[in-house]
Amino acid sequence: MIVGLSTSVIQRGKSGVAQYVFALVGALSRQAARHDLTLFVLEDDVPLFDFAKDTAKLIPISERFRSPVKDILWHQTILPPLARAHRLDVLHVPSYRRMVWPRPCALVTTIHDLAPFHVAEKYDWKRMFYGRVVARWLAHRQDKIIAVSQNTATDILGFFKLPQEKVSVIHNGLDHTRFFPDSIEIAKQFVTGRYDLREPFFLYVARLEHPAKNHVRLIEAFNRFKAETKSEWQLVFGGSDWHGAQSIHEAIGQSPFRSDIRNLGFVENDALPMLYRAATVFVYPSLFEGFGFPPIEAMACGCPVLCSTRGALGEIVGDAAVTVDPEDVTALKTQLAALACGQALREKLSAAGLARARCFDWERTASKTLDVYAAALQTETAPGNVTVEREAIEN
DSSP, X not given: OEEEEEOTTSGGGOSHHHHHHHHHHHHHHTTGGGOEEEEEEEGGGGGGGGGGTTTEEEEEEOGGGOSHHHHHHHHHHTHHHHHHHTTOSEEEESSGGGOOSSOSSEEEEEEOOOGGGTOTTSSOHHHHHIIIIIHHHHHTTOSEEEESSHHHHHHHHHHSOOOGGGEEEOOOOOOTTTSOOOOHHHHHHHHHHXXXXXXXXXXXXXOBOTTTTOHHHHHHHHHXXXXXXXXXXXXXXXXXXXXXXXXXXXXXXXXXXXXXXXXXXXXXXXXXXXXXXXXXXXXXXXXXXSSOHHHHHHHHTTOOEEEEOSTTHHHHHTTSSEEEOTTOHHHHXXXXXXXXXXXXXHHHHHHHHHHHHTTOOHHHHHHHHHHHHHHHHHHHTSTTOOOHHHHHHHO
16 A cells, blocks of 8 residues: 655644654554555655655655645645655545645545634634635545544534544554653753753643633733742743744733743753653643643653643543643632642642553554555545546556
């Protein structure tokens, strides 16, 4: 089976979708006996896939197609002929925003979430229209759709009105070679040296996106926590600026405790596990997630987690985290205080989190994804469902 994977949505490696693509490609590469893998990669991103150059074919794509609009047009007009030229059996597009309409081969897409249906100001109006209307049309052209959680699958069936047999739930995995419990003291020394952080601190790893990631309410809850407890705890953000980031920066600047709020920007891969191990509590108050990598990553490193109840987060963290309504600032403040003074609670959550994190594995995810490819190919070549494009090739 010849499988093609579009990778242009990785945003230079600084997004959750990027982590999905990198990990899936790595796991698929280790199962190369079952398939041939072709990656379509923007020119400047090619070095990011050095790890796969011996097990996959890398097809460079001109940088002029990097912008979102041009990238969408590339997917609709240039990628389908490329798929035919490389005689792909299956084309996998790992984002609903880049699903293709032409059908040069079997089509598979991964939908991570349908946040535009849940968060009114998630994007500007053009992106919201695309996510709510155009993506619905495109979804019906796919042979199979992978949902990264049952919550996302339910949204796909409800909002896109797809037949249930088209949608497969495959949870994301976890890289246990990166995220695992290790020396807390070494981690603290590392973050002190690199970021000048001191303990104790709450950590939130997410791109600075307002209102979706809910930083502003967390800052308000932290302000109340600090005012009531007079504690020395810090609040640490790790993530790149994104839509609405200015509102977050303004909230930090207006905080009476702004000297105890640190913004680290994008956290490099080598530093992320160290931050999780050094943090006293990991906080994830997002308004909506289709999966949510960071809480599970933190759990795998032994850090206790306080998590939003929204979207798929309850499904993913199970009973291994303290959960809270992310729009209830008082409840968020109360849980911050409970975790700050509750060492026994933190130890209980740490143990539960380690067990929960072991449920997620990229090798299992890749194996199930290959099964979806095979099912998509079978569907696409079934009598009466052969596309015009494929008939043209074979004739």
